[in-house]
Amino acid sequence: MLLSSGISNVKRPLLELFSRYSREHKWWILFGVLTSLVAPIIGILPPYILQTAIDSVLLDNRPFALFGLRSGLFPVGQADQLYLLGGILAIIGIVSAILSWSAGWVWGRFSQEVQHKVRVDTYTKAQKLGMPFYESEQTGQIMTVLNNDVRSLNNVLGKFIGQVVSTSATIVGVTVLLFILHWEFALISLFFVPAIVLVTRYFIRRLKVEHAAVKQRIGVVNSKIENNLSGMHVIKSYTRETQERDRVASVSRGLYDKFWNVIDLRIRFQPSLNVLNTAGFTLMLVLGGIWIVEGPPLLFSEPLSEGTLVAFLVYQQRLIQPIIQTGQLIDQYYGARASAVRVLSLHDHEAREHNSENAITVDHFDGHIEFDDMSFGYRDNTVLTDVNFTANAGDFIGIVGSTGSGKSTLLKLLLRFYEPDKGEIRVDDHNIKDIKINDLRKRIGIVHQDTHLFSGTIGENLGYGAAEATEEDIKRAARLANAHDFIMEFPDGYETNVGEGGAKLSGGQRQRIALARSLVSDPDILLLDEATSHVDNETERQIQDSLETVVQDRTTFAVAHRLSTIRNADQIVVLDDGEIIEQGTHQDLINQNGKYAQLWSIHIGDNQRAEPVQQ
Numbered sequence: 001m002l003l004s005s006g007i008s009n010v011k012r013p014l015l016e017l018f019s020r021y022s023r024e025h026k027w028w029i030l031f032g033v034l035t036s037l038v039a040p041i042i043g044i045l046p047p048y049i050l051q052t053a054i055d056s057v058l059l060d061n062r063p064f065a066l067f068g069l070r071s072g073l074f075p076v077g078q079a080d081q082l083y084l085l086g087g088i089l090a091i092i093g094i095v096s097a098i099l100s101w102s103a104g105w106v107w108g109r110f111s112q113e114v115q116h117k118v119r120v121d122t123y124t125k126a127q128k129l130g131m132p133f134y135e136s137e138q139t140g141q142i143m144t145v146l147n148n149d150v151r152s153l154n155n156v157l158g159k160f161i162g163q164v165v166s167t168s169a170t171i172v173g174v175t176v177l178l179f180i181l182h183w184e185f186a187l188i189s190l191f192f193v194p195a196i197v198l199v200t201r202y203f204i205r206r207l208k209v210e211h212a213a214v215k216q217r218i219g220v221v222n223s224k225i226e227n228n229l230s231g232m233h234v235i236k237s238y239t240r241e242t243q244e245r246d247r248v249a250s251v252s253r254g255l256y257d258k259f260w261n262v263i264d265l266r267i268r269f270q271p272s273l274n275v276l277n278t279a280g281f282t283l284m285l286v287l288g289g290i291w292i293v294e295g296p297p298l299l300f301s302e303p304l305s306e307g308t309l310v311a312f313l314v315y316q317q318r319l320i321q322p323i324i325q326t327g328q329l330i331d332q333y334y335g336a337r338a339s340a341v342r343v344l345s346l347h348d349h350e351a352r353e354h355n356s357e358n359a360i361t362v363d364h365f366d367g368h369i370e371f372d373d374m375s376f377g378y379r380d381n382t383v384l385t386d387v388n389f390t391a392n393a394g395d396f397i398g399i400v401g402s403t404g405s406g407k408s409t410l411l412k413l414l415l416r417f418y419e420p421d422k423g424e425i426r427v428d429d430h431n432i433k434d435i436k437i438n439d440l441r442k443r444i445g446i447v448h449q450d451t452h453l454f455s456g457t458i459g460e461n462l463g464y465g466a467a468e469a470t471e472e473d474i475k476r477a478a479r480l481a482n483a484h485d486f487i488m489e490f491p492d493g494y495e496t497n498v499g500e501g502g503a504k505l506s507g508g509q510r511q512r513i514a515l516a517r518s519l520v521s522d523p524d525i526l527l528l529d530e531a532t533s534h535v536d537n538e539t540e541r542q543i544q545d546s547l548e549t550v551v552q553d554r555t556t557f558a559v560a561h562r563l564s565t566i567r568n569a570d571q572i573v574v575l576d577d578g579e580i581i582e583q584g585t586h587q588d589l590i591n592q593n594g595k596y597a598q599l600w601s602i603h604i605g606d607n608q609r610a611e612p613v614q615q
């Protein structure tokens with residue numbers, strides 16, 4: 001359960017992801033940083049101008065000066081001075097708005113670019129993971145990484161730098177301005193900042209822990225819901241709606257509890273800061289008032305003007321916001337960090353399918369296949385032991401055996417869904433480990449035991465594995481699989497929508513479409529895993545007739561419980577508990593009078609019993 005525990009060895013996951021995805025956008029980032037830096041600096045000037053308006057224009061107790069400059073160009077009349085200040089404020093407002101818009105645009109685009117790329121990359125990487133990964137991870141957890149985690153990363157990767165830059169610029173800018181305005185009062189008024197930082201730190205540390213727990217719980221809820229939706233027919237059949245509702249409610253409550261911990265921390269965080277803020281504001285107002293009325297207290301010497309006090313009070317409010325924002329940024333940071341760990345766990349997962357170093361390219365197989373002393377097990381559970389047999393090019397091989405004897409596993413090993421633990425599998429004298437995985441799979445057609453169709457039309461499903469297939473290729477394959485006639489009976493023919501996972505078709509129809517799909521690309525090797533188990537005897541006989549033509553041109557492995565399907569095979573392999581116990585033609589095996597002969601007599605008996613009683 002790697003994703004649910006979120007293991008990744010990367011020390012700074014966000015930085016790592018940022019460096020992976022930001023390179024090609026360095027100019028955007030530079031522009032974004034510049035605008036995020038300049039916008040808040042310009043934005044903090046109005047209170048400074050307010051001070052001039054109060055002290056130099058309204059109270060007229062200071063000579064008119066702006067930014068330390070006393071120019072003969074400045075107007076002397078009060079109204080003109082106010083017009084000048086009003087004009088400057090308007091320009092600041094416009095420039096500030098343009099810069100904020102530019103910063104918002106750049107970071108918004110950048111964050112969407114990053115989100116899009118991380119999502120596509122993560123999906124691409126997930127696709128490269130081998131089947132064992134999908135068997136050990138819940139689909140819901142993988143979906144959570146692709147949806148929630150990628151979205152949460154977007155918040156930070158895209159906006160974080162802009163916010164960090166503008167927040168830092170505001171804090172530094174305001175602090176510098178306060179010292180320029182009145183360094184003695186600035187020393188006193190900044191006293192409350194360390195208290196705010198300490199409170200922020202306390203909450204952030206606790207949020208970090210809770211965020212990781214929330215991420216994991218979201219995955220659990222998604223898995224449960226996804227699992228239930230895909231098994232809805234079973235839930236309904238067994239009338240388990242109430243129990244399943246309770247189970248969903250239980251995992252959802254688990255998420256609720258964890259989320260509540262985060263919300264509880266957040267809602268206590270903001271009021272705590274507000275209390276500190278109000279205390280700081282009140283103290284400054286009282287102290288500043290006394291300073292103005294009675295002159296500088298204690299060791300201080302500079303008198304304080306009314307305008308300066310007003311500017312300080314406004315700046316104090318301006319300062320608290322970026323400090324709170326810093327807290328929120330750190331909160332977001334830890335949320336995104338937990339997501340980054342999960343995304344990287346998927347990106348860097350070692351269970352990736354990979355070609356060997358000197359893997360060869362293949363565009364055709366003759367179809368000579370050898371299993372050479374091959375053994376395989378799922379984790380600790382040995383499923384196939386010392387399998388030895390050879391299929392000559394063009395052979396039709398029947399594989400029979402009791403349930404769980406390893407028949408499907410044998411076919412999956414040929415596709416390299418898993419690697420043998422011992423021995424090897426060779427196709428045309430090449431160990432399949434040394435053939436490029438995609439080349440191997442492209443030349444092998446398979447009909448899985450569990451037929452899966454994708455939402456879309458019948459035609460789209462048929463052409464799924466062969467982009468270059470013509471309409472004629474598709475129809476030819478459909479005829480071979482005895483599917484063409486029933487497809488044409490639908491009003492929309494090949495344009496018929498199959499529904500979610502093929503739900504609008506019968507089991508037998510789905511199977512015939514899957515069979516046709518495997519034939520469209522004209523594979524050199526064909527693997528049929530119970531490919532006709534859901535069709536009636538008559539349809540099976542018709543498919544059998546068509547397949548006789550099909551199998552002549554390629555090596556075919558057919559797993560079948562219905563033994564009539566493989567009766568004419570060149571070779572029948574009988575598996576029992578993962579070992580080959582018998583091998584030969586139908587007649588050889590009947591003559592041996594072993595397991596196969598026993599199965600055959602049951603099969604015949606079944607068929608006879610299934611015959612309608614003659615009146």
Ligand SMILES: Nc1ncnc2c1ncn2[C@@H]1O[C@H](COP(=O)(O)OP(=O)(O)OP(=O)(O)O)[C@@H](O)[C@H]1O
Binds near residue numbers: 383403
């Ligand atoms: N992904 C898996 N992980 C762990 N064990 C598995 C997995 N797939 C199959 N097995 C186990 O391997 C054994 C062989 O399974 P396999 O599907 O190959 O049997 P089979 O002969 O095709 O059975 P059936 O006729 O019922 O389809 C079974 O005991 C099964 O439980």
